[in-house]
Every structure is written in C-alpha cells, then in structure tokens.
Amino acid sequence: MRLVVGVSGGSGIPYAYAVLRALQALGTETHLIVSSGAKRVMSAEGRGPRLGDLTALAAEVHDDRDLAASVASGSFRTAGMMVIPCSAGTLAKVAHGMADNLLSRAAHVTLKERRPLVLVVREDPLSRPMLLNMLAVHDAGAAVMTASPGFYHAPETVDDLLHFVTARVLDQFGLDVPGFQRWKEVPDGRPS
Ligand SMILES: Cc1cc2nc3c(=O)[nH]c(=O)nc-3n(C[C@H](O)[C@H](O)[C@H](O)COP(=O)(O)O)c2cc1C
Known part of the structure; x- marks a missing residue:
C-alpha cells in the first residue's frame, strides 16, 4: 500500500512520528511531505521528534516546494493521504x-481523484472560518479528525494517547495497528 503523509505546522509532531512508525511496521510505502511551518513547530516543540526521525521512516521524502514531485500528479497512484x-x-x-x-x-x-483524505486538525478554540473550512473539506470528501485522544482505554502514558490517535487515523485506511483495543472487543478482535 502506498500512502502520502503530509506534516504541516499544527502543534503535535509526535502524532506524525507515531503514524509513520506504525505505517513502516505495517510495510506501507509512505511518501512524506513536511511543510516549512512544520519545521518551525518542530524546533519549538523541543524534545520531540526531529526532522531526521520522520524522514528516516518514509520510503520517499518530497520537498514541499517541489510542485513537480510524483505526488503532485493524479496519475501517480496512491491509496490516499x-x-x-x-x-x-x-x-x-x-x-x-x-x-x-x-x-x-x-x-x-x-480529493480530485476521490481517494481517502484525512486531515487531523489541531487548533483550539476553533474559529468560524476554520469550522466552515472543516465542513467544506468534509463535503468535498475528506475525513476531518481532531488530535484529541479518547480516555476510555485507560491511557497511562503519552505513548498510549499517541497510539489511540494513530489507530483511529489508520482505521480510515482500513489498516489495523497492533495492540489497539477496540470498544467491546477483547484483544484478538472478538466481542467481549
Ligand atoms: C510553535 C508553533 C505552534 C503552532 N501551533 C499551531 C497549531 O496547533 N495549529 C495551527 O493551525 N497552527 C499552528 N501554528 C501556526 C502554523 O504553523 C502557521 O500558521 C503556518 O504558517 C502553517 O503553515 P503550513 O500549514 O504550511 O505548515 C503554530 C506555529 C508555531 C510556531
């Protein structure tokens, strides 16, 4: 499976790192684009993952300024972004x-190729323009998710919270993250 992973300048680079790690473990071919805004946030987030940590997990890294990259064309087939x-x-x-x-x-x-697009937004509070933009992308076919983990799986660590968001994001692509316990299921996937 080939997926495009974009990392933009919302706070929460560890979410990108967690998703890239999970995708690598699943054998997914990831095409990574990191915006200049994301690089700025990365340095502000300090002890979190660095650019090299992200790029090391990708099959291919594309420069955000390279509008001639493969992923700029719909003829380059992917399973989504x-x-x-x-x-x-x-x-x-x-x-x-x-x-x-x-x-x-x-x-x-x-979007134009009607492939799955998942936008994991991170901002609080949400302005009216942002809410309208979320509705617009939803109506255009994207899934809007928020970087807001649930707590019903009794998380103990930050990694548990990252794992939850990662699993729910990869669910959108039909990918299973090992160790994710679904509501009312025992770990092997049977109903409890
Ligand atoms: C430390 C830091 C944290 C930021 N956090 C957010 C955020 O959580 N959500 C957001 O929408 N923008 C945030 N921004 C602003 C964006 O990075 C900025 O608007 C940038 O231009 C976005 O560009 P991009 O989407 O091309 O990455 C943050 C900026 C900095 C420097």
Missing part, C-alpha cells in the same frame, strides 16, 4: 483548492 497534524492554514488551502506548495497540491489531487 493524511495530513497530521493539519494546521488551520493548510486546512484553509485544501478547503479552497489552493495548491501553492506540494502538501496542499497533493491533498487537492487526493
């Missing part, structure tokens, strides 16, 4: 079909 975290700015671009960097172009391509 996620943007994690997705900034309010990137959400607005996707909602309005703007494609002035590779990340927003690849998201636009994913």
